[in-house]
Amino acid sequence: MSKIPVAVAISGGGRTLKNLLEQQHSRAYEVAAVISSSTLCAGNQIAIDHKLPLLVCDFSAKGQEQAQTQVGDFLNEHHIAWIALAGFLKPFPVLQAFERRIINIHPALLPRYGGKGMYGMNVHRAVLDAGDSISGATIHYVTEKYDEGQIISQATVDVSDAQDAEGIAKQVFAAECRLYPYTLDLLVKGETPDHLVIESQRKTDD
Numbered sequence: 001m002s003k004i005p006v007a008v009a010i011s012g013g014g015r016t017l018k019n020l021l022e023q024q025h026s027r028a029y030e031v032a033a034v035i036s037s038s039t040l041c042a043g044n045q046i047a048i049d050h051k052l053p054l055l056v057c058d059f060s061a062k063g064q065e066q067a068q069t070q071v072g073d074f075l076n077e078h079h080i081a082w083i084a085l086a087g088f089l090k091p092f093p094v095l096q097a098f099e100r101r102i103i104n105i106h107p108a109l110l111p112r113y114g115g116k117g118m119y120g121m122n123v124h125r126a127v128l129d130a131g132d133s134i135s136g137a138t139i140h141y142v143t144e145k146y147d148e149g150q151i152i153s154q155a156t157v158d159v160s161d162a163q164d165a166e167g168i169a170k171q172v173f174a175a176e177c178r179l180y181p182y183t184l185d186l187l188v189k190g191e192t193p194d195h196l197v198i199e200s201q202r203k204t205d206d
């Protein structure tokens, strides 16, 4: 059976992109294109190494209108069915043709620790400062405002032993690496979980 083509959108190192590529062999999706928010993104090299079509756009406020057109044309050209934001740090155009087919992974249990400014280590520092013993990851639909789309799935992680934000980040990213391929596989097959929660992994995992 042919796989469903997915475009992955990045702004950073591309660890999430790399994980989706590594797991696609056993999933119903295939990474068919990459969208990047800067020519300086280290993750662009992953797209180049995998000989994937790569679109780099200016997603800043002044570039949004042009980016929306460029992204729409790129997605059509490569017959993309779904878009997965993966460490993407700019507002993504909410394309009408892709309603409920643009998703994002956030490194916390939304609705907590979401919204403007809440990305990367900022999220894990906030969890540490709050003294939370449980954190995790959330996959949600992408809507106009950051992190406000309907939640699709979550993974919880016991971070009570973490000594610092970096320790939380490591544990949460390991959970993300399980949650994203699993959830994307279900979504592209039309098997959308109401609100799938994957319980805490054993602390010794990973």
Ligand SMILES: Nc1nc2c(c(=O)[nH]1)N[C@@H](CN(C=O)c1ccc(C(=O)N[C@@H](CCC(=O)O)C(=O)O)cc1)CN2
Pocket: 085, 088, 089, 090, 091, 092, 093, 094, 104, 105, 106, 107, 115, 116, 117, 118, 119, 141, 142, 143, 144, 145, 146, 147, 148, 149
């Ligand atoms: N239309 C949407 N676009 C994006 C969404 C979304 O839900 N709807 N999610 C974010 C991902 N995200 C958290 O998961 C997130 C990313 C970035 C920010 C943020 O505050 N960014 C800064 C700029 C940071 C930088 O350029 O280094 C900002 O906007 O000022 C918050 C949440 C991705 N896009």
Ligand SMILES: NCC(=O)N[C@@H]1O[C@H](COP(=O)([O-])[O-])[C@@H](O)[C@H]1O
Pocket: 010, 011, 012, 013, 014, 015, 016, 017, 043, 086, 087, 088, 105, 106, 107, 118, 119, 120, 123, 173, 176
């Ligand atoms: N709010 C968005 C956000 O913080 N996304 C987070 O950025 C990391 C991606 O790293 P990567 O660029 O190496 O894949 C991931 O932990 C992801 O959850």
